[in-house]
Amino acid sequence: MSTESIFVIAGSLVLISIMVSTVSDRWGIPALVLFMGIGMLAGSDGPGDIYFDNVKIAQVVGIVALIYILFSGGLETHWNRIKPIIGPGLLLANIGVMISATMVAAVAVWLFDLPPLVGLLLGAIISSTDAAAVFNVLRTRGVRLPEPVESLIELESGSNDPIAVFLTIGLTSFLTSSNHSVGALAVEFVMEMALGVIIGGLGGFLITWLINRLRLQDGLYPVLTLTMTIMVYGAAVLVHGNGFLAVYVAGLVVGNRPIIHRRSLIRFHEGIAWLMQIAMFLTLGLLVFPSQLPPLMGSGILLALFLMFVARPLSVIIALGFTRFNIRERVMIAWAGLRGAVPIVLATFPLIAGIPEANKLFHIIFFVVLASVTVQGMSIGWVADKLKLHSHEIQINSKPLDFIPEISPESTVYEVVVPDDARLAGRNIMELQLPRGALVVLIRRGRETIVPSGNTRVQANDKILMLADQQALEVINQRLNIAKQAG
Numbered sequence: 001m002s003t004e005s006i007f008v009i010a011g012s013l014v015l016i017s018i019m020v021s022t023v024s025d026r027w028g029i030p031a032l033v034l035f036m037g038i039g040m041l042a043g044s045d046g047p048g049d050i051y052f053d054n055v056k057i058a059q060v061v062g063i064v065a066l067i068y069i070l071f072s073g074g075l076e077t078h079w080n081r082i083k084p085i086i087g088p089g090l091l092l093a094n095i096g097v098m099i100s101a102t103m104v105a106a107v108a109v110w111l112f113d114l115p116p117l118v119g120l121l122l123g124a125i126i127s128s129t130d131a132a133a134v135f136n137v138l139r140t141r142g143v144r145l146p147e148p149v150e151s152l153i154e155l156e157s158g159s160n161d162p163i164a165v166f167l168t169i170g171l172t173s174f175l176t177s178s179n180h181s182v183g184a185l186a187v188e189f190v191m192e193m194a195l196g197v198i199i200g201g202l203g204g205f206l207i208t209w210l211i212n213r214l215r216l217q218d219g220l221y222p223v224l225t226l227t228m229t230i231m232v233y234g235a236a237v238l239v240h241g242n243g244f245l246a247v248y249v250a251g252l253v254v255g256n257r258p259i260i261h262r263r264s265l266i267r268f269h270e271g272i273a274w275l276m277q278i279a280m281f282l283t284l285g286l287l288v289f290p291s292q293l294p295p296l297m298g299s300g301i302l303l304a305l306f307l308m309f310v311a312r313p314l315s316v317i318i319a320l321g322f323t324r325f326n327i328r329e330r331v332m333i334a335w336a337g338l339r340g341a342v343p344i345v346l347a348t349f350p351l352i353a354g355i356p357e358a359n360k361l362f363h364i365i366f367f368v369v370l371a372s373v374t375v376q377g378m379s380i381g382w383v384a385d386k387l388k389l390h391s392h393e394i395q396i397n398s399k400p401l402d403f404i405p406e407i408s409p410e411s412t413v414y415e416v417v418v419p420d421d422a423r424l425a426g427r428n429i430m431e432l433q434l435p436r437g438a439l440v441v442l443i444r445r446g447r448e449t450i451v452p453s454g455n456t457r458v459q460a461n462d463k464i465l466m467l468a469d470q471q472a473l474e475v476i477n478q479r480l481n482i483a484k485q486a487g
Helices: 003-027 031-042 055-075 079-112 116-125 131-140 149-159 161-176 182-213 220-238 243-255 262-287 294-319 327-335 341-346 348-353 358-386 470-486
Strands: 395-398 412-417 438-445 448-450 463-468
Touching: 003 031, 003 262, 031 262, 031 358, 055 149, 055 220, 055 243, 055 262, 055 341, 055 348, 079 116, 079 149, 079 161, 079 294, 079 358, 116 161, 116 341, 116 358, 149 161, 149 243, 149 327, 161 182, 161 243, 161 341, 161 348, 182 220, 182 243, 220 243, 220 262, 262 341, 294 327, 294 358, 327 358, 341 348, 341 358, 348 358, 438 470, 463 470
Parallel strands: none
Antiparallel strands: 395 412, 412 463, 438 448, 438 463
16 A cells, blocks of 8 residues: 555545544534544444554554643643542542452453453453543533532543553563562552652643743744653653653643643644544554454443443442542442543553453453443433532633733633523623633623623623633632522
């Protein structure tokens, strides 16, 4: 196949994925299911008849994609939101993962007649969650979870990948070499996490310093962050730290520090994250041979159901046992634990290491991920309805728009949704008494866009685009929710 043909085929698959993503927005089907489906259809078992079985290339694509997806996730995570639930989040991301992995391993050994260590490897691989798919479905269906539930799901998804990676690599090494012990793995885990946080933190501060100090052409700032992100990952791995944790922490630091070109950088990395997701899911879809799935279907369905209805809920209940979350919130957190691309990428490690059961593991994991994302992803809004966990707080969502000038490097455009029962309805802009550092830019009323003046009156269900820095936002949030309660 010529280079030009590869370009045309690759570009066509990405273009089809972009166009098909509108189905995700319309019907609430998680986008990753559609992307993987396109990859499977394009593969050797589908009408596309593209033969692809290069596990190493798939792994490299997956690792690079995860680096930029995690950095983008950290970049858009507000520290003030996750700070109150950092403890429960780390418990869920570590203790919860280990409990879930152990329970899945026990059932997998029985269902698939696997050796115990191989079963534990399968459990470790499949233990990581992917909240990106959850938020995509929630937002397209207009569902918003209350705080701190939504922030906890977001924090867990960004922080449980490192332990899943560590357990997978550690158990793979354990199965292929006799030079490892459980004690050594435990010490290595602590060191990897600590070094990952340190390198990520230092890398984040260095990226921030470079962005603010260097005077570059505007188009070079995204190039700078792309370059530094991959360097942070490499530096962490070279000193035996966890590279995935490092890039997430680096993104978290950069996203919560004052930097110039904030909006354009966030928008750029959001686009890169989407491109990486499409490339990763298409590649993994191509790597799967659908003809090998039917023999695993019966046992795979049982394992997926056990994961969704037993292992995940119990791990959440136990990990959050001494926290303030009630049973309805824990059920919601459990159901939001969708499996995504990370387990499928991790399944390539045993394949490359040459573990005898690796091919079987890969297809089991692919099937379970597909079942989890489809069932949980399409029902997440319904579950939130049944548990009565729709948020009734004023909605304030970050909307970085490039055409609006900054008040300060920390300023961002936020969308404030005015509920029906808010006292704000009927008031004009002047009566809102916005704090210094805040400005109402636009009002979206149905399909109408209004450029407001001081006398413009706010109506129920208006979406107010408001430019504010973090300090002003906290004052606005407090005033608006007081006004709602008074209404």
